[in-house]
Amino acid sequence: MIDLKLLRTEADRLRAAQEARGESAELVDRLVEADEARRSSIAAFEGLRAEQKTLGKEVAKAKGDDKAALITRTRELAGQVKAAEAAAAEAGQAFDELMLALPNPVFDDVPRGGEDDFTIVSSHGTPRDFAAEGFEPRDHLELGELLGAIDMPRGAKVSGARFYFLTGQGALLELALVNLAMAKATEWGFTPILPPALVKPSAMEGTGFLGQAAQDVYHLPADDLYLVGTSEVALAAYHSDEILDAATLPRLYAGYSPCYRREAGSYGKDTRGIFRVHWFDKVEMFVYCRPDEADELHRKLLGFEKEFISALEIPFQVLEVASGDLGLSAARKYDCYGWIPTQGRYREITSTSNCTTFQARRLNVRMRTDAGTEPVATLNGTLCAMTRTIITILENHQQPDGSVRIPEALRPYLGGREFLTPVG
Template identity: 60%
Template sequence: MIDLKTLREDPDAVRASQRARGEDSALVDALLAADERRRSAVAGADELRAEQKRMGKEVGKSSGEQRDRLLAEAKELANRVKEAEAEQTAADAELERAQRAVSNIIEPETPHGGEQDYVVLKHVGTPPEFDFGIADHLELGTSLGALDMERGAKVSGARFYFLTGVGAQLELALLNMAAASATAAGFTLTVPPVLVRPEVMEGTGFLGAHSDEVYRLEQDDLYLVGTSEVPLAGYHQGEILDFTAGPRRYAGWSTCFRREAGSYGKDTRGIIRVHQFNKLEMFSYCPPEQAREEHERLLALEEEMLGKLELSYRVIDTAAGDLGDSAARKFDCEAWIPSQGEYRELTSTSNCTTFQARRLNVRYRDADGANRIAATLNGTLATTRWIVAILENHQLSDGSVRVPEGLRPFMGGIEVLTP
């Protein structure tokens, strides 16, 4: 949820953020009205309770007819207090609904527009050139005995797969490499639950516009996560953190599940867009004033991983309409995919400012001892999709694939994958 103080002080900035996202700025006016109603209801209930307290003292001092009269007035006042408190409860609920309807306020530098309005910040490396007919990752993976889409579909349906042999080794190597990188950078490695309660899923912002992407187990009222960002955001729900030693940093290794609703006909070949995959996700809690610096730190770690895998990539500044509800700014790293002749997203990192932590009530004590809302950030350090880029960029003319030097220690020293 956005900060109501910011809303009151600069509603035009919130309206501008909504317009930049392509969302309804009238939601801001509805939130302002709900906020005013709630404050009025609280003031009215407080005034009546204070009056009730004064009258109670008068009743205690009175006697006879005066006491009878005051008791009758007190009974009437008690009914008015009850009504005022009911109005306050309704106003609280209305305010929460209105507040949850407004997406996070974007950072000033975030590009306006939709999915295609990103800004390219930089290119790193040169896409490889081949003097032979290249294969795509599905052809390579099948030939290497690394990937079996047919049996995945037989067992589970479309967009499911088996990683087999060196394919399974490759994924485990990637994730272990990412885990080693994260722990070396001071992140605490975790294996979190992949089923979470509704309040945690909603708290991270995944039950808004993209709720149709989420798998739900109705009988248990639990959700399967699409990223370990979700359980890691809920890890400190309702807690007050100590940042005297610096931000709290975690790396979550989990299986992730996405319905891919609305993606019919997109990336149906291979493992670019699937329903189940594994991922190593970084997650940070920090004071809001340190969030920008932490965001750059997460991006640098992602780029370091891509460099070790010898992949050519570009970094884009994602446009406001493609951020999701929670993010104020997001950087994507897109690797070159030879078979498609274009860059495709491998990893992203988002600064969610205080949006998630406010919903989940994650606070910290500042230097003056006051409780403040923390900022949260996330970033992917490796995922199954990376196999696509590794196979295609490092393929050789005989159908084998060179293992990048940085990955070899995690592959038991294997230098080349052969059909």
């Protein structure tokens, strides 16, 4: 949710932000009108309510015909007050619904355009030349089957398309990644958290996942609960309706949880293997901070992601996402794309977003300073999305015999082993 002052004093800035996202500025015009209607209806209600209170005092003092007239007017006014109260509530609800639909304004220097208009910020590492090494690389699914690490047929049998089992060395590889990610996060000052994967509608709405992203969310109607697509949701709602002492900021959390996504609209895309699935596990970084610290901390989150990917010895690029490809809550986002040899291209493996005070306003998370209370800023960043990280490890570190070299950073969490080896 935006600062209401922006709507009243800088509506043109909001219109420009909508256009930068490729969306209609008409929403801002409707919001301006709704805000005026809401304030007008509240003023009308308060005026009638004030008159009602004044008449109540006059009735107590009046006598005879004057008192009878005042009582008649009081009865008429009671109906008018009730109607005005209902009108104010209706106008307020209409305004709130429009406010929830308005995205976070993007920063002025974010690249303009859509999904393909990102800016490459930096490149790290050099992809292997498999031809020079004398063999054709296998894709992650073929490797996973050779290693006894990935079982897609039984995943489909048990749960349907885009589900899988990680078995044997695959399961151990994920657990090693979780332990490495949590060890690094703790080293960087994050508090480890195991958050719930089911949340109330208020948490989903507060983080901006019930708007344009609603089609990708699993809902349990009988309980009115949602399966999270990222632990960002639970971590953002962790301090909802709380006032934090500014002296305790920033607060850094690292959450590990399963994530569920319907992948609506992805029919026919990435159907082979575990790149695009309905369930995966993820370690997510989340930060509450003072608004003036958000930019610096956003760069730090990106730095942590880069350090982690580099530790896994994966070639990757850092992209700044264009304005039209940002989610509802992000004012700026960076993605890290890891190299996938068999696809001959970089694919998204992590992202980090600066949500400014947008989510905090929706979730009512504030900080107390000497000057009073104000919303905090929130940021999020993927440290390790397990399935896609496993893909990049298998493909980039494979050997001609189907074995996979384990990056040195992971070896302590796999009993010192240097290779994953084919089974039977």
